[in-house]
Amino acid sequence: MSELEEVYSIELESFDNPYPLWYLRILYELSNGKYFLVSRNENGRIDGYLAAIPRKDGLCHIASIAVSPKCRRQYVGSALLQSIFEICSSDNYKVFLVEVYLYDYNAQKFYIMNSFKPVKIIPHYYGRDKHALVMIREEV
Ligand SMILES: CC(C)(COP(=O)(O)OP(=O)(O)OC[C@H]1O[C@@H](n2cnc3c(N)ncnc32)[C@H](O)[C@@H]1OP(=O)(O)O)[C@@H](O)C(=O)NCCC(=O)NCCS
Secondary structure (H helix, E strand, C coil): CCHHHHHHHHHHHHCCCCCCHHHHHHHHHHCCCCCEEEEECCCCCEEEEEEEEECCCCEEEEEEEEECHHHCCCCHHHHHHHHHHHHHHHCCCCEEEEEEECCCHHHHHHHHHCCCEEEEEECCCCCCCCCEEEEEEECC
């Protein structure tokens, strides 16, 4: 199984509307490879991934993050975020943005615990009546 196929299997376990494999390939390209991170367990299997897309305005967009359900609440997701903050910081990206489903309080808590703050709502972002909360983290 290729790395992206492993990531795809986590995607399938994690979302009601998972990204297809072809879209993960596009995310990989857009993240220049460098901002597409995977985390591995002690057996070398991928247990989480994060895709970030640096933008020309100096902002880094967290396009996707997911951790395999059996590996959650073990700080795998937080470690992935921490890694992207460090990589981006050395590339001078100091603002991080993510969209999260307005009623996904678990994911919002995860971002709050990682120093993101809610800034605005984008109505119908995920489809009709499926609004997104935009959250931002700024390095000081
Ligand atoms: C969101 C997600 C990436 C978090 O990954 P994780 O590795 O489980 O998160 P961490 O262990 O680093 O969590 C750090 C803290 O965030 C908070 N948190 C994380 N998941 C939480 C949950 N399900 N409910 C409440 N708080 C949660 C907790 O405060 C946690 O610390 P604690 O366990 O000591 O209380 C993971 O749950 C996931 O893949 N979810 C499905 C996909 C998804 O929703 N992605 C984000 C879309 S915007």
